[in-house]
Amino acid sequence: MKILVCLKQVPHKDARLDIAGHGTWIDDANLKFEINDYDNYALEAALRIKDAGEAEVIVATIGPDRVVQSLRTALGMGADRAVHVKDEALEGSDSLGVAKSLAAIAAQESPDLILTGLMSDDANYGLTGPMLAELSGLPHATGIVSCEHAGESITVERELEGGALEVVELPLPALVTVQTGMNEVRYASLKGIMQAKKKPLETKSVADLGLQASDVAPKVTIEKIYMPPKGEGAEILQGSAAEVSQQLVTKIKELGLL
Amino acid sequence: MSKTLIVAELQNGAPREAALELITQARGLGGELVSLVIGSGVAEAAEDLAKRGGGRVLAADDAALADYTSGAYAQAIRRALDQESPDLLLLSNTPIGWDLAGKLAAALDAGVATDVVRIEQEGDDLVFIKRMFNAKLDSRLRVTGSPRIATVQPGACEAYAGSDAGSVESLDVSGCGSRTVFKELRTAAAGGHDLTKADLIISGGRGLQKPENFDSVLKPLVEALGAQMGASRPVVDSGWLPHEYQVGSSGQVVAPKLYMAVGISGAIQHLVGMKNSNFIIAINKDADAPIFEVADLGVVADLFEIVPALTEAVSAAKGG
Ligand SMILES: Cc1cc2nc3c(=O)[nH]c(=O)nc-3n(C[C@H](O)[C@H](O)[C@H](O)COP(=O)(O)OP(=O)(O)OC[C@H]3O[C@@H](n4cnc5c(N)ncnc54)[C@H](O)[C@@H]3O)c2cc1C
Numbered sequence: 001m002k003i004l005v006c007l008k009q010v011p012h013k014d015a016r017l018d019i020a021g022h023g024t025w026i027d028d029a030n031l032k033f034e035i036n037d038y039d040n041y042a043l044e045a046a047l048r049i050k051d052a053g054e055a056e057v058i059v060a061t062i063g064p065d066r067v068v069q070s071l072r073t074a075l076g077m078g079a080d081r082a083v084h085v086k087d088e089a090l091e092g093s094d095s096l097g098v099a100k101s102l103a104a105i106a107a108q109e110s111p112d113l114i115l116t117g118l119m120s121d122d123a124n125y126g127l128t129g130p131m132l133a134e135l136s137g138l139p140h141a142t143g144i145v146s147c148e149h150a151g152e153s154i155t156v157e158r159e160l161e162g163g164a165l166e167v168v169e170l171p172l173p174a175l176v177t178v179q180t181g182m183n184e185v186r187y188a189s190l191k192g193i194m195q196a197k198k199k200p201l202e203t204k205s206v207a208d209l210g211l212q213a214s215d216v217a218p219k220v221t222i223e224k225i226y227m228p229p230k231g232e233g234a235e236i237l238q239g240s241a242a243e244v245s246q247q248l249v250t251k252i253k254e255l256g257l258l
Numbered sequence: 259m260s261k262t263l264i265v266a267e268l269q270n271g272a273p274r275e276a277a278l279e280l281i282t283q284a285r286g287l288g289g290e291l292v293s294l295v296i297g298s299g300v301a302e303a304a305e306d307l308a309k310r311g312g313g314r315v316l317a318a319d320d321a322a323l324a325d326y327t328s329g330a331y332a333q334a335i336r337r338a339l340d341q342e343s344p345d346l347l348l349l350s351n352t353p354i355g356w357d358l359a360g361k362l363a364a365a366l367d368a369g370v371a372t373d374v375v376r377i378e379q380e381g382d383d384l385v386f387i388k389r390m391f392n393a394k395l396d397s398r399l400r401v402t403g404s405p406r407i408a409t410v411q412p413g414a415c416e417a418y419a420g421s422d423a424g425s426v427e428s429l430d431v432s433g434c435g436s437r438t439v440f441k442e443l444r445t446a447a448a449g450g451h452d453l454t455k456a457d458l459i460i461s462g463g464r465g466l467q468k469p470e471n472f473d474s475v476l477k478p479l480v481e482a483l484g485a486q487m488g489a490s491r492p493v494v495d496s497g498w499l500p501h502e503y504q505v506g507s508s509g510q511v512v513a514p515k516l517y518m519a520v521g522i523s524g525a526i527q528h529l530v531g532m533k534n535s536n537f538i539i540a541i542n543k544d545a546d547a548p549i550f551e552v553a554d555l556g557v558v559a560d561l562f563e564i565v566p567a568l569t570e571a572v573s574a575a576k577g578g
Contacts, residue, residue, distance in 0.1 A: 228393070228395065244567070255536075258572065
């Protein structure tokens with residue numbers, strides 16, 4: 001079985017976000033980056049299938065040189081090889097441009113299963129997976145929290161609202177997007193990290209994928225990104241920890257809860 | 259003149275709130291409104307939607323559409339698109355909406371904006387306003403495509419409350435099918451930790467940093483106040499607390515007399531689970547955290563200083 005995991009590198013969850021001078025994205029010059037949380041769970045799901053039997057796990061991502069770090073981490077966790085798509089044509093690309101590039105990789109690799117995260121923690125679109133499925137002619141399910149593989153199909157639980165789950169069976173090849181909490185994500189071991197250095201990592205351009213810049217031109221553009229306007233907001237308490245606590249106690253008493 | 263097609267989701271055989279919100283969004287843009295209702299035995303729901311402002315309602319009624327599958331639903335929507343050629347297609351940002359939006363956009367080679375909170379008309383163009391970075395930033399998006407596609411965040415606007423003499427037509431959806439097979443719906447086993455009846459809930463988020471801190475930092479305050487403990491999703495995802503502690507769109511929806519959010523940023527999926535609380539106190543070291551927008555009282559400080567101090571003050575108040 002061949003599994004393709006598409007992952008994205010995003011700013012670290014605790015990074016301070018500043019808007020770049022052009023006003024259309026954050027200033028990412030001095031940020032710390034990490035693998036998108038949802039994608040970590042997707043990778044772990046793939047590695048568990050690998051652990052349970054015969055599978056090759058390929059990780060793919062798109063982005064500038066810094067994303068190689070995330071691919072190395074994924075290889076350190078147990079993926080077998082990596083594909084890095086790097087091209088100026090993909091700077092400022094939208095989900096569809098990304099999905100078209102990934103679809104070209106999928107066409108070259110013919111995986112039995114493609115896994116991605118439900119969405120990315122930066123733009124929060126949640127589109128790459130379903131788009132990639134459509135472009136690759138695959139059935140898909142989004143936001144899964146479990147996956148059982150038996151023969152030529154997988155059975156997954158999709159998370160709905162309020163704790164409800166939908167059980168769906170998909171014939172392979174198929175694509176699923178993973179919700180956080182699906183499993184317990186492993187860390188790369190020291191041995192894994194050492195081995196990762198020797199694992200194959202290919203870099204490809206848009207042309208290597210058989211695409212032209214015009215194929216991945218965006219249909220969605222961010223005109224502006226900005227701090228949300230502040231509404232009324234909360235009354236912010238001032239003072240030392242002890243003073244603030246006194247004020248909170250007064251309020252809790254007023255509410256009749258103390 | 260522009261034309262909007264909305265996909266109106268049903269719940270227990272009637273249009274769900276989010277569907278009526280799509281009507282509000284579409285009507286706000288003017289032009290012609292067409293609504294699509296998909297399922298099996300949906301005639302009544304379609305009539306209902308027509309009376310509640312859905313405009314011209316297309317009923318995609320077929321046994322093969324009884325349960326949601328991405329393949330069959332996408333085909334039904336494409337039949338409606340072929341027939342109507344709208345300029346804008348709106349879906350709700352729900353498990354159905356986010357399953358379909360990307361698939362349709364890729365099939366139609368169209369631009370799509372997801373989880374939009376507002377759509378503005380600007381000259382001949384539309385601007386889609388969307389939260390990014392888990393509500394920490396806002397963005398204005400331009401979308402090209404025929405149609406343009408967007409999913410709208412549930413609760414982002416009021417449900418359309420007017421009445422109307424709309425009409426219902428049936429849409430031919432024979433032969434729609436899917437390779438994904440719907441098996442069953444499951445409800446996650448209800449745990450013993452029912453937060454919906456609690457008067458006072460103190461929830462901890464990723465800001466607590468590690469599982470031990472729930473016991474050593476948060477629990478003493480919870481016990482001193484006789485409160486119930488809740489949590490945000492990452493806490494549950496990481497296995498620090500069981501799912502029955504989770505508050506939010508995929509956990510419990512609560513409305514206690516007092517809700518305290520400790521080290522929780524205030525992503526929309528958490529807010530929908532607690533924003534109707536009678537009173538909200540937030541403790542977060544980031545003054546820009548979105549949680550302060552829904553809170554009544556806020557403390558911008560390190561929770562590891564405030565929570566122990568508050569626990570002490572509560573104990574003193576009880577002793578005195
Ligand atoms: C389909 C779907 C369903 C979801 N359902 C839910 C749900 O039901 N419930 C839910 O909660 N989320 C849900 N989420 C996840 C949601 O989007 C957020 O990721 C999550 O709510 C963030 O949790 P958090 O606020 O604890 O973590 P973060 O967003 O990481 O916030 C942590 C906060 O802690 C603060 N902090 C850190 N250290 C300190 C300190 N020492 N003192 C004070 N403050 C500190 C930080 O400033 C930050 O604001 C869902 C997401 C999706 C896509």
